[in-house]
Amino acid sequence: MNKKSEVIHLHHGSGGEHMTKLLNEVIFKILKNDILEVRHDGAFLNMQGNLAFSTDSYVVSPVFFKGGNIGELAVNGTVNDLSMCGAIPKYLSLALIIEEGFGLDEFIQIIKSIKEAADKANVQIVTGDTKVVERGKGDQIYINTSGIGVVHEKANIKTQNIQENDVIIINGPIASHGMAIMSEREGLEFESDILSDTTNLNYIVLDLIEKFGDKIHFLRDATRGGLASVLHEIATEINFGISLFEEDIKVENQVKSACELLGLDPLYVANEGIFVCITTPEIKDEVLTILQKVNSNASVIGFVTDEHPSKIIIESTFGGKRVVNPLVGEQLPRIC
Amino acid sequence: MNKKSEVIHLHHGSGGEHMTKLLNEVIFKILKNDILEVRHDGAFLNMQGNLAFSTDSYVVSPVFFKGGNIGELAVNGTVNDLSMCGAIPKYLSLALIIEEGFGLDEFIQIIKSIKEAADKANVQIVTGDTKVVERGKGDQIYINTSGIGVVHEKANIKTQNIQENDVIIINGPIASHGMAIMSEREGLEFESDILSDTTNLNYIVLDLIEKFGDKIHFLRDATRGGLASVLHEIATEINFGISLFEEDIKVENQVKSACELLGLDPLYVANEGIFVCITTPEIKDEVLTILQKVNSNASVIGFVTDEHPSKIIIESTFGGKRVVNPLVGEQLPRIC
Numbered sequence: 001m002n003k004k005s006e007v008i009h010l011h012h013g014s015g016g017e018h019m020t021k022l023l024n025e026v027i028f029k030i031l032k033n034d035i036l037e038v039r040h041d042g043a044f045l046n047m048q049g050n051l052a053f054s055t056d057s058y059v060v061s062p063v064f065f066k067g068g069n070i071g072e073l074a075v076n077g078t079v080n081d082l083s084m085c086g087a088i089p090k091y092l093s094l095a096l097i098i099e100e101g102f103g104l105d106e107f108i109q110i111i112k113s114i115k116e117a118a119d120k121a122n123v124q125i126v127t128g129d130t131k132v133v134e135r136g137k138g139d140q141i142y143i144n145t146s147g148i149g150v151v152h153e154k155a156n157i158k159t160q161n162i163q164e165n166d167v168i169i170i171n172g173p174i175a176s177h178g179m180a181i182m183s184e185r186e187g188l189e190f191e192s193d194i195l196s197d198t199t200n201l202n203y204i205v206l207d208l209i210e211k212f213g214d215k216i217h218f219l220r221d222a223t224r225g226g227l228a229s230v231l232h233e234i235a236t237e238i239n240f241g242i243s244l245f246e247e248d249i250k251v252e253n254q255v256k257s258a259c260e261l262l263g264l265d266p267l268y269v270a271n272e273g274i275f276v277c278i279t280t281p282e283i284k285d286e287v288l289t290i291l292q293k294v295n296s297n298a299s300v301i302g303f304v305t306d307e308h309p310s311k312i313i314i315e316s317t318f319g320g321k322r323v324v325n326p327l328v329g330e331q332l333p334r335i336c
Numbered sequence: 337m338n339k340k341s342e343v344i345h346l347h348h349g350s351g352g353e354h355m356t357k358l359l360n361e362v363i364f365k366i367l368k369n370d371i372l373e374v375r376h377d378g379a380f381l382n383m384q385g386n387l388a389f390s391t392d393s394y395v396v397s398p399v400f401f402k403g404g405n406i407g408e409l410a411v412n413g414t415v416n417d418l419s420m421c422g423a424i425p426k427y428l429s430l431a432l433i434i435e436e437g438f439g440l441d442e443f444i445q446i447i448k449s450i451k452e453a454a455d456k457a458n459v460q461i462v463t464g465d466t467k468v469v470e471r472g473k474g475d476q477i478y479i480n481t482s483g484i485g486v487v488h489e490k491a492n493i494k495t496q497n498i499q500e501n502d503v504i505i506i507n508g509p510i511a512s513h514g515m516a517i518m519s520e521r522e523g524l525e526f527e528s529d530i531l532s533d534t535t536n537l538n539y540i541v542l543d544l545i546e547k548f549g550d551k552i553h554f555l556r557d558a559t560r561g562g563l564a565s566v567l568h569e570i571a572t573e574i575n576f577g578i579s580l581f582e583e584d585i586k587v588e589n590q591v592k593s594a595c596e597l598l599g600l601d602p603l604y605v606a607n608e609g610i611f612v613c614i615t616t617p618e619i620k621d622e623v624l625t626i627l628q629k630v631n632s633n634a635s636v637i638g639f640v641t642d643e644h645p646s647k648i649i650i651e652s653t654f655g656g657k658r659v660v661n662p663l664v665g666e667q668l669p670r671i672c
Contacts, residue, residue, distance in 0.1 A: 015561025016663025041417040041556060042390030054378030055429035055482055056465045081377040093391035093482045129392045133670060137475040146391055146429045146482035220377060225351025327352025
């Protein structure tokens with residue numbers, strides 16, 4: 001199963017001998033853990049308390065990009081969704097839809113990245129599924145991960161907690177993931193590579209919740225649709241508006257150049273390691289100190305206001321103000 | 337959103353305004369429940385004790401077939417996987433990968449089927465994800481469901497419990513789902529339609545576990561690869577062989593005809609509502625009585641033996657014996 005030119009065939013998804021071989025020699029071998037090893041129709045878990053449960057399918061194209069690949073993304077994405085619920089991620093499922101003809105070497109590399117990302121985030125892949133579809137009915141590989149985490153006893157993350165004057169903090173510069181994917185697709189070259197920001201956010205979020213408990217009012221990772229879209233989701237759910245300061249929203253130089261070149265607004269470009277943290281104003285400096293230990297570009301980017309309910313208004317670097325509209329249409333398909 | 341000719345576009349998966357509309361006017365509206373309504377990155381669940389966790393992606397083609405559609409299949413399949421763990425299914429996630437151009441009416445019909453199947457099995461869809469891929473990068477719609485259930489306190493389902501002389505019971509005739517799909521694909525017409533056997537097995541399994549506890553040694557649904565493949569999975573995990581009686585394995589007449597016409601062996605054809613139950617011999621008549629209340633074709637089809645370890649041998653209706661080999665190659669791609 002390790003010859004360079006080998007590819008995945010339809011029979012690898014048949015439930016028969018070839019599938020068993022692929023499972024045994026690649027998937028179970030690399031992802032090995034006691035729970036997965038039981039190999040039943042589902043995993044047996046012993047858990048107590050309030051749980052969080054999340055799912056995401058990853059259809060990013062290309063599947064390998066600078067700073068990561070679809071496997072790493074699939075682990076980090078679901079780990080982060082659980083973290084945004086104030087939960088400690090514990091167990092993931094892994095469901096693969098592989099296009100016939102996908103290279104076995106690439107497949108193995110992706111499974112290895114999944115294992116590394118899972119180890120890094122301290123989660124286990126405990127159950128899974130493998131399907132193979134005909135050529136032209138998929139695109140190399142699509143991955144679904146679902147995850148279960150235990151909600152931290154001090155966590156109370158919900159939009160209803162958001163209050164007037166709450167501050168909006170992000171943990172780093174935006175738009176890197178989306179522009180890493182776009183640069184790859186468009187064959188753009190910059191002086192330094194644009195890297196996806198994909199990473200697991202569970203430890204830093206846990207840190208914040210441990211220290212500040214329910215003063216952390218809300219958390220959300222700014223993935224599809226970018227920072228603007230997640231803030232819009234929040235603004236429509238609460239009866240407040242959001243005011244932003246453009247100069248505090250950092251974008252790396254080469255990411256900014258790529259956005260300008262392609263005519264994209266970084267506010268709408270996907271991130272994979274950036275999250276919005278909405279807290280009471282009195283803890284903002286302490287939160288910032290914690291976030292800046294990991295990324296010096298973490299910043300307070302705005303606040304919650306009752307002046308323009310459900311609207312987002314951004315003050316530009318030169319003092320002008322404009323409304324940030326919801327994303328209409330599709331800026332970047334297949335970004336995650 | 338309800339004009340007949342409307343289709344799903346890439347922008348329905350963008351994280352922007354069109355996606356919000358699709359979520360609000362179709363998905364959240366049809367699947368509505370209190371947990372889903374929170375609309376966070378994940379669902380909050382309160383659960384205690386031993387849990388089962390399972391995942392499956394459904395890529396069946398065509399997505400509508402006689403006796404069901406991909407939506408119903410996606411709910412029943414994961415409900416059944418949890419049931420086979422001896423668990424009471426509670427919560428499902430729902431992740432959609434839609435091909436650009438898929439009809440909105442068909443999409444709505446599938447979401448409605450998901451809701452009906454979930455209600456029937458008494459499970460809730462609590463979290464989800466929607467992705468749209470370009471034309472030619474998918475096939476109408478792929479659905480992943482992951483599920484969480486609570487393991488019944490009397491359940492103890494594992495291959496290690498299987499003993500010599502245990503009986504193998506199935507709950508009805510085999511090969512109906514696979515042949516329903518194949519007939520649809522091949523445009524075959526029979527006197528009466530071949531219907532998929534897709535159904536939720538949770539109530540009947542719960543019944544067995546309630547009554548017989550750990551005398552139910554093992555359960556597995558005979559999906560991909562059919563009855564032969566799941567028995568092979570079991571036989572390779574235990575140090576025993578399996579003896580089968582061909583005449584006790586029922587196949588409906590028109591299913592048998594379709595298999596003959598297409599040169600397929602019903603033992604390897606997928607089922608969606610048939611499961612293998614391995615029990616101690618002394619309860620076989622009682623188990624059969626319970627199963628036959630639902631389907632009169634439930635039958636004891638064989639037993640566990642130490643005579644031919646890890647091998648499956650079938651005695652034909654005319655008394656001859658042959659080895660049932662593992663499935664090699666791909667008999668029926670995209671069957672579930």
